[in-house]
Structures are given as structure tokens and as C-alpha cells.
Amino acid sequence: MNVLVIDTSNYPLSIAVMNDKMVIAETMINSKKNHSLQAMPAIESTLASVDLSPKDLDRIVVAQGPGSYTGVRIGVTIAKTLAWTLKIPLVGVSSLAALTGPGRYFDGLMCPVFDARRGQAYTALYRFDEGQLVEVIKDTNVLMEDWIAGLSDRDEKILFTGQDVEGFWQQIKERLGNRAFRTPITGNLPRASEIGLIGMELEPGEVHDVVPNYIRLAEAEVKWLESQKREKDNE
Amino acid sequence: MTKETIVLGIETSCDETAASVVRNGTEILSNVVASQIESHKRFGGVVPEIASRHHVEQMTYVVEEALNQAELSIEEIDAIAVTEGPGLVGALLIGVNAAKAIAFAHSIPLVGVHHIAGHIYANRLLKEMDFPLMSLVVSGGHTELVLMKEHGSFEVIGETRDDAAGEAYDKVARTLGLPYPGGPHIDRLAQEGTPSIKLPRAWLEEGSYDFSFSGLKSSVINTLHNAEQRGEVIDAKDLAASFQESVIDVLVTKTKRAVEEYHAKQLLLAGGVAANKGLRERLQETFGEDKNLELIVPPLSLCTDNAAMIAAAGTILFEQGKRSGYALNANPGLVLQ
Numbered sequence: 001m002n003v004l005v006i007d008t009s010n011y012p013l014s015i016a017v018m019n020d021k022m023v024i025a026e027t028m029i030n031s032k033k034n035h036s037l038q039a040m041p042a043i044e045s046t047l048a049s050v051d052l053s054p055k056d057l058d059r060i061v062v063a064q065g066p067g068s069y070t071g072v073r074i075g076v077t078i079a080k081t082l083a084w085t086l087k088i089p090l091v092g093v094s095s096l097a098a099l100t101g102p103g104r105y106f107d108g109l110m111c112p113v114f115d116a117r118r119g120q121a122y123t124a125l126y127r128f129d130e131g132q133l134v135e136v137i138k139d140t141n142v143l144m145e146d147w148i149a150g151l152s153d154r155d156e157k158i159l160f161t162g163q164d165v166e167g168f169w170q171q172i173k174e175r176l177g178n179r180a181f182r183t184p185i186t187g188n189l190p191r192a193s194e195i196g197l198i199g200m201e202l203e204p205g206e207v208h209d210v211v212p213n214y215i216r217l218a219e220a221e222v223k224w225l226e227s228q229k230r231e232k233d234n235e
Numbered sequence: 236m237t238k239e240t241i242v243l244g245i246e247t248s249c250d251e252t253a254a255s256v257v258r259n260g261t262e263i264l265s266n267v268v269a270s271q272i273e274s275h276k277r278f279g280g281v282v283p284e285i286a287s288r289h290h291v292e293q294m295t296y297v298v299e300e301a302l303n304q305a306e307l308s309i310e311e312i313d314a315i316a317v318t319e320g321p322g323l324v325g326a327l328l329i330g331v332n333a334a335k336a337i338a339f340a341h342s343i344p345l346v347g348v349h350h351i352a353g354h355i356y357a358n359r360l361l362k363e364m365d366f367p368l369m370s371l372v373v374s375g376g377h378t379e380l381v382l383m384k385e386h387g388s389f390e391v392i393g394e395t396r397d398d399a400a401g402e403a404y405d406k407v408a409r410t411l412g413l414p415y416p417g418g419p420h421i422d423r424l425a426q427e428g429t430p431s432i433k434l435p436r437a438w439l440e441e442g443s444y445d446f447s448f449s450g451l452k453s454s455v456i457n458t459l460h461n462a463e464q465r466g467e468v469i470d471a472k473d474l475a476a477s478f479q480e481s482v483i484d485v486l487v488t489k490t491k492r493a494v495e496e497y498h499a500k501q502l503l504l505a506g507g508v509a510a511n512k513g514l515r516e517r518l519q520e521t522f523g524e525d526k527n528l529e530l531i532v533p534p535l536s537l538c539t540d541n542a543a544m545i546a547a548a549g550t551i552l553f554e555q556g557k558r559s560g561y562a563l564n565a566n567p568g569l570v571l572q
């Protein structure tokens with residue numbers, strides 16, 4: 001089974017081609033270059049580098065979010081259009097799972113972090129149980145301060161991963177002290193193959209219905225809901 | 236037998252997710268449009284983030300439907316044409332990336348198309364073009380006079396310096412308390428009223444083909460505001476009629492001058508505001524009897540955003556040898572040339 005994996009959820013772009021349980025090609029570009037510009041050429045060259053054509057693919061796995069709205073949409077659009085037109089299954093996996101690899105040999109909890117601006121983060125809590133990734137707290141959008149406070153109630157060690165940990169590290173250290181660990185720069189980058197590993201095992205659904213998991217509503221919707229509520233309260 | 240060219244068009248520049256299959260640039264085999272208007276109504280206008288979200292949800296359904304209605308498989312498509320700009324960047328991205336994915340999956344040539352070139356080429360789905368021709372493009376985002384001397388060549392001889400005509404319609408409609416989108420409501424009210432209120436016409440410098448509608452818009456708002464302060468009630472129908480007359484006077488007068496100066500053989504109406512009844516009637520009155528000029532006014536379904544027009548424009552570009560690579564990007568500020 002040839003699997004193409006696409007992750008464009010944040011600045012880094014990660015593409016993997018996997019053959020059953022082997023990673024046969026992986027491309028990682030960590031630049032601020034537009035994903036719309038570079039994702040298709042990267043997919044083309046990654047496949048070409050292992051002499052595969054789109055017709056050789058048996059499944060597509062995509063990082064479904066959370067992350068940059070636009071970034072996630074580019075990946076999901078490419079993935080679902082490819083899967084639909086090639087008539088192959090498509091599986092969406094949490095973008096945060098792409099950062100869990102370094103936790104495989106860590107004795108404690110795993111906490112991948114994406115900056116969601118204004119002190120907020122997209123994050124989740126995982127642990128590895130005999131090599132299997134287990135979700136402890138599913139993907140969420142929280143104020144980092146509240147999230148760290150919640151984590152301080154646990155007495156396990158926690159490994160934070162992702163490039164955005166840097167911005168919160170001071171805050172994390174102050175609260176969790178020496179229970180908090182972070183990955184070095186090589187462990188901070190998303191690996192599409194980690195998502196692929198998960199996505200190969202999942203049951204695919206209807207391709208048309210795979211949509212980004214933004215976790216939060218668009219700002220206009222939030223405001224609209226608030227105004228609806230105010231109107232109701234004033235009645 | 237000459238070979239046919241079958242083009243799949245994709246358009247997502249604003250709030251319509253659209254796909255279409257066109258044969259030889261002139262014949263529509265399918266034209267599917269998923270409108271988001273119901274979703275945006277609650278916000279009083281198109282919200283870009285919401286538009287992008289809907290495009291991702293609709294994109295593959297819409298393309299599948301376009302192929303099904305055309306009774307063609309993807310292998311029978313010769314080229315894919317997609318709107319690369321201008322428009323909302325997040326919205327454009329969905330169409331562009333979907334088009335690239337299909338093109339890559341089946342090694343089909345890809346062509347990026349300018350949205351306005353599409354609007355103009357909607358006319359070729361009705362009638363073969365005869366050059367030189369003049370096109371009056373009026374929509375929510377554009378008000379332009381475009382001269383075409385041959386296929387695929389566009390010369391913008393005049394454009395709006397501030398609001399597009401459609402934008403002015405929407406803003407005036409909002410001031411009158413009409414629901415979004417306001418253009419059709421103004422048009423309807425204008426049919427019932429009389430243009431009895433004095434409003435300005437922005438002719439700009441002598442000889443200019445440019446437009447300006449922000450002064451007119453402000454004047455409508457001031458007229459309403461002043462009446463309110465004096466405790467008077469202004470008839471919305473008369474105000475709508477007066478506003479519409481001012482817009483149409485400027486559009487048609489400048490178009491007439493342009494058509495004469497450039498010896499146009501055809502006048503093509505293009506863009507969403509081409510649905511406006513008042514504008515259609517005035518164009519018919521002004522140019523309908525002209526023996527030297529053919530007036531082409533597309534049906535409503537081809538005036539508003541659709542993908543058949545993108546496929547039609549894309550066909551010409553494809554036949555002229557234009558190709559886009561997989562690095563094709565959304566270009567919200569793309570210039571027509």
C-alpha cells in the first residue's frame with residue numbers, strides 16, 4: 001500500500017510517502033514560503049524521487065488541523081481533491097499528532113503546541129503506551145495560562161514539542177519547574193510520517209466529507225452568535 | 236474532423252463554488268454553481284473566512300457534479316482552467332489548489348485565468364466575438380471598460396477610482412435598510428420610483444473613461460440624513476430610481492463614447508451588475524438600433540460568477556499555448572492584460 005501524507009497546517013511543510021510500514025520518502029521545508037506555492041511542487045517531486053506517479057497511490061492521509069486556517073485548508077483541499085479524483089481512500093488525522101514522534105521513548109506525557117495567538121494555543125495531551133499513541137486530552141484551543149495550570153495538577157513529567165513552545169517556555173517553566181521538558185530543534189518539526197502511521201490504521205470515511213478541524217469558529221460567527229444572544233437577553 | 240477542446244473550469248474567487256465543462260470555448264456542457272449567499276446573509280456581506288470554509292466543503296462535490304452533468308470522465312478533459320485572481324485570497328486558494336490536484340493526478344494541462352477575462356468570455360458562450368470589441372464590466376468588485384483587439388488580449392481603458400458600481404449599490408441599499416445583497420432590491424425599487432431627486436454624476440476629467448461612485452454614494456447618504464433631520468420622509472423608490480439613473484447615465488454615456496472612439500463592432504456586457512434591469516434597458520435603448528454595433532447581454536446565470544466563463548476564457552488561453560505550473564498561486568491583485 002502506497003500512502004501519500006500531507007501536512008501544511010503551520011509554517012513547516014511536511015510530505016511523506018510510505019509503503020506499508022516503511023517511510024520511503026519524506027520532505028520537510030521549514031520556511032515562511034506560501035504553502036499554496038510550494039505544496040503541489042513538493043508532492044510532485046517527493047513522489048518523483050521514488051519513481052511513483054499519482055496513479056500508484058492507494059491512500060492519502062492529511063493533517064486535518066488544528067493550525068493556520070489557510071494552511072490547513074490548502075492541505076485538506078489538495079488531499080481530498082487528489083483522493084476524490086484518484087478514487088482512493090482519504091483519512092484525516094490531527095495536525096498535533098505530527099509532533100508526537102519524539103515522545104515515543106519519553107517516560108511521561110506529550111504535549112504538542114501550536115501558537116493560536118493572543119496567549120492561546122492549539123494543544124493536546126498524549127502518552128505512549130507500549131509504543132501506541134494514546135490520546136489523554138483531545139485537541140483543544142485554550143488560553144495557555146489555563147492549560148499550564150491544568151497540567152500542574154498532574155505529577156508526571158511532560159514533554160513539550162513544536163516550534164511554538166519557545167514563546168511559552170518561560171510560562172511553562174515557572175509553573176511546572178523541572179517536570180517540564182522540551183525537544184531540541186530537530187524534534188520540533190512536524191513529521192508527516194507520524195500522521196501517516198496513525199492514518200494507515202484508521203477507517204476512511206466519505207472523501208467529500210473530510211473537512212478541516214479548525215477547533216474554533218470563525219470570528220464573524222462568534223460575533224454573530226454573541227449578537228443573537230444579546231438580542232435574546234434583551235427580549 | 237477537427238479535434239474538440241474540452242475544458243473543465245473552476246471558480247472560487249468570492250462566495251460561489253463553481254465548476255463547469257465547456258466544449259470548444261463556446262458550448263456549455265455543464266455549469267454548476269453552489270451559492271453561499273444564504274450563509275453570508277446573516278453577516279450582511281461576504282465574510283472571507285466563512286467563504287473559504289464553504290469552498291472546502293463544496294469543492295469536490297461541485298466538480299463531480301459538473302463532470303456528471305457533462306457525462307464525461309476526467310480522462311476526456313483536455314485542460315483545466317481556474318480563476319487565479321483577482322478576488323478573496325483565501326477563497327481563490329481553494330479553487331487553485333483543487334485545480335492543481337486534478338491536473339497533477341491526471342497530467343492534464345492547467346491554465347490560470349483572470350476573473351474579469353472570464354466575465355468577458357461569458358459572452359462567447361452566446362455569440363462568436365468580433366474584434367475590436369468593447370466590454371463593459373460591472374460587478375460588486377469591478378467597473379471597467381475593456382477593449383479587446385483580438386482573442387486573449389485585454390486593454391483596460393477605464394476603471395473605477397474608488398467604489399465599484401456593485402459596491403455602491405450594496406452600500407446605498409444598506410443605508411435604505413434593504414437586506415443583503417442590496418443591488419437587486421435597488422433595481423426593483425427603482426423600477427417603481429421616479430428619478431426626481433437631484434444627485435451628482437461623476438464625469439471626471441474631459442475624455443476620461445474612468446469611473447467614481449463614492450461621491451454619489453455619499454450624496455445619497457447625505458440626502459437621507461438631511462431629510463431625517465428636517466423631519467421629512469424621502470420615498471425610497473424615488474431615491475433608488477435617482478441613484479440608479481445617475482449610475483446608468485455615467486456608465487452608458489462613457490461606454491457610448493468608448494465604442495465610438497475605438498470603432499467597436501461589438502459591445503459585451505459582463506459582471507454581476509449586468510443582471511440589473513435598468514442597465515439592460517438603457518443599453519438596449521442606446522445601442523439596440525445601432526446597425527454598426529452588436530450588443531450582447533448575457534442571461535443572468537452567465538452574468539453572475541460561474542465557472543463556464545472561466546472555462547471559456549481558459550479555452551482561448553489554452554489554445555494560445557498558455558500553461559500554468561504546479562506553483563500556480565492565488566493572486567488577489569492580478570492585473571488584467
Ligand SMILES: [Zn+2]
Pocket residue numbers: 350354374506507539540
Ligand atoms: Zn465576478
